[in-house]
Amino acid sequence: MAKLLLAEDDENLGFMVQDNLKDLGHEVLWTKNGEEALALYHNVKPSLCLIDVMMPKMDGFELARKMRSHDEFIPILFLTAKSIEEDRLKGFEVGGDDYITKPFSMKELSYRIDVFLRRNERTKPSDASKILFGKSSYDPSNITYEINDTFHSLTQMEGKLLELLLAHRNNLVKREVILEKIWGENDYFKGRSLDVFITRLRKYLKGDDTLEIKNHHGVGFCLQIK
Amino acid sequence: MAKLLLAEDDENLGFMVQDNLKDLGHEVLWTKNGEEALALYHNVKPSLCLIDVMMPKMDGFELARKMRSHDEFIPILFLTAKSIEEDRLKGFEVGGDDYITKPFSMKELSYRIDVFLRRNERTKPSDASKILFGKSSYDPSNITYEINDTFHSLTQMEGKLLELLLAHRNNLVKREVILEKIWGENDYFKGRSLDVFITRLRKYLKGDDTLEIKNHHGVGFCLQIK
DNA sequence: AATGATTGTTAATGACTTGTTAAACATCAG
DNA sequence: CTGATGTTTAACAAGTCATTAACAATCATT
Numbered sequence: 001m002a003k004l005l006l007a008e009d010d011e012n013l014g015f016m017v018q019d020n021l022k023d024l025g026h027e028v029l030w031t032k033n034g035e036e037a038l039a040l041y042h043n044v045k046p047s048l049c050l051i052d053v054m055m056p057k058m059d060g061f062e063l064a065r066k067m068r069s070h071d072e073f074i075p076i077l078f079l080t081a082k083s084i085e086e087d088r089l090k091g092f093e094v095g096g097d098d099y100i101t102k103p104f105s106m107k108e109l110s111y112r113i114d115v116f117l118r119r120n121e122r123t124k125p126s127d128a129s130k131i132l133f134g135k136s137s138y139d140p141s142n143i144t145y146e147i148n149d150t151f152h153s154l155t156q157m158e159g160k161l162l163e164l165l166l167a168h169r170n171n172l173v174k175r176e177v178i179l180e181k182i183w184g185e186n187d188y189f190k191g192r193s194l195d196v197f198i199t200r201l202r203k204y205l206k207g208d209d210t211l212e213i214k215n216h217h218g219v220g221f222c223l224q225i226k
Numbered sequence: 227m228a229k230l231l232l233a234e235d236d237e238n239l240g241f242m243v244q245d246n247l248k249d250l251g252h253e254v255l256w257t258k259n260g261e262e263a264l265a266l267y268h269n270v271k272p273s274l275c276l277i278d279v280m281m282p283k284m285d286g287f288e289l290a291r292k293m294r295s296h297d298e299f300i301p302i303l304f305l306t307a308k309s310i311e312e313d314r315l316k317g318f319e320v321g322g323d324d325y326i327t328k329p330f331s332m333k334e335l336s337y338r339i340d341v342f343l344r345r346n347e348r349t350k351p352s353d354a355s356k357i358l359f360g361k362s363s364y365d366p367s368n369i370t371y372e373i374n375d376t377f378h379s380l381t382q383m384e385g386k387l388l389e390l391l392l393a394h395r396n397n398l399v400k401r402e403v404i405l406e407k408i409w410g411e412n413d414y415f416k417g418r419s420l421d422v423f424i425t426r427l428r429k430y431l432k433g434d435d436t437l438e439i440k441n442h443h444g445v446g447f448c449l450q451i452k
Numbered sequence: 453a454a455t456g457a458t459t460g461t462t463a464a465t466g467a468c469t470t471g472t473t474a475a476a477c478a479t480c481a482g
Numbered sequence: 483c484t485g486a487t488g489t490t491t492a493a494c495a496a497g498t499c500a501t502t503a504a505c506a507a508t509c510a511t512t
Contacts, residue, residue, distance in 0.1 A: 097341055097345070098341060099337070115323070118318055119323055119324075119345075132291070132295070132298075133295050135291075155459060157459080157460065169296070170296060171368055172367060172368045189461070190461090191498095192463085192499095193462085195498090195499060195501090196460085196461080196462090196502095197460090198499090199499095199500060199501060202500090210295070215498090216369065216379065217469050217498065217499080218381075218469085218497080219369065225296060381469080381471080382471095415472070417487095418473070419471065419473085421488060421490090422471085422472080422489090424488090424489085425488095428489095441488065443479085443480055443481075443486095443487065444480090444481090444486085444488095
């Protein structure tokens with residue numbers, strides 16, 4: 001399911017967590033000290049890190065700080081024995097995202113992990129995540145539009161246009177902006193093309209009554225969501 | 227610290243959460259049903275939403291879906307009595323970001339909120355600004371005038387004129403200035419056009435009794451705000 | 453190489469929107 | 483009272499948009 005880095009020096013706990021997470025379908029890389037964890041982090045690129053605060057060689061905070069400076073978005077969860085306020089604050093300071101106090105249930109941990117994997121999908125723009133809007137969704141990496149469990153495979157141009165309108169949902173996008181961004185030039189014929197594609201998109205969106213592409217005469221278009 | 231929207235129909239729990247979050251320095255907007263929450267969401271723009279799943283009028287999932295439609299990045303946390311797998315999945319499906327199961331400690335909630343606020347600061351794009359005046363507002367980038375939750379899409383000329391009057395609110399703007407700025411020339415016919423557009427604007431502003439476009443005979447116009 | 457499917461562009465037509473002009477009426481200043 | 487200026491409604495022509503169809507280029511398959 002995902003590649004996880006586990007930094008935990010407690011032999012028993014580490015093994016238990018690793019084992020459980022593997023059962024859940026994750027690929028787990030387990031290391032018992034901070035330095036090794038950092039090296040491992042740079043080699044493989046895990047999609048989430050579980051870090052024990054107290055570790056030999058390099059403590060969890062230091063490790064997190066270094067990771068964070070390298071990747072702005074990687075989710076970092078601290079595992080800690082004590083739930084002291086001070087520790088929590090320091091955890092956030094170095095760029096941690098969440099905190100889980102020992103002893104914790106696997107159910108709880110697994111669920112926290114899910115939350116972050118999911119969230120990161122949405123916040124990382126480059127990632128293959130669906131964009132939800134109205135009763136529909138658009139998947140940029142597959143260029144597919146979904147409404148009521150029916151999928152429409154869009155063409156490149158259709159996809160780019162929908163994506164652009166979606167990036168400015170409920171806001172007017174000027175013709176010139178669209179033409180410049182998608183066609184790279186703004187002449188009469190490209191303008192006619194744009195109109196044709198708007199018509200085609202409207203045909204797809206017809207199945208979702210919360211959506212409407214409105215025209216602002218002489219200015220541009222706006223994807224309205226009720 | 228931040229503007230939070232709390233949608234929770236349980237009187238006691240709602241009050242308690244609101245109270246605690248206020249103590250932590252947040253501005254909390256508490257409402258007890260989904261419909262009200264949605265309206266409130268559109269008026270104020272909260273930076274995070276706490277939503278009870280089970281609510282009268284509109285359930286939390288529906289509410290979240292609609293919010294997510296309008297803002298791709300606003301953090302949405304569900305509050306729920308049961309931690310059923312199915313509910314959790316549905317929560318993600320409609321665009322929720324996290325889940326917290328009742329009963330929860332305030333410490334836990336507060337700290338989840340902090341994480342999301344921190345993260346969202348990095349990802350949210352800046353949104354366009356509206357100009358507020360009287361009981362109305364004008365959005366220059368969308369060329370829309372709003373009064374009593376009804377939106378009027380203005381034409382280019384109408385928009386330019388309103389914007390100009392607004393820039394000199396409560397001050398006289400000379401005909402020659404308007405004609406020169408908007409039409410680029412000052413002749414008899416453009417003058418007639420101006421008068422027509424003043425009439426059209428007055429029609430829109432009629433819904434707001436604090437507004438009035440006054441004429442100064444032979445000089446120009448003034449948008450008065452009481 | 454021939455075929456057919458797909459995709460973006462161009463063309464053509466009719467409908468709609470907009471800024472302007474016209475005209476009738478109201479208001480103001482001297 | 484009178485001429486000038488402002489208000490309002492309606493009508494108009496130009497420009498813009500919507501929609502369908504035709505076309506050319508590309509690509510995959512045979």
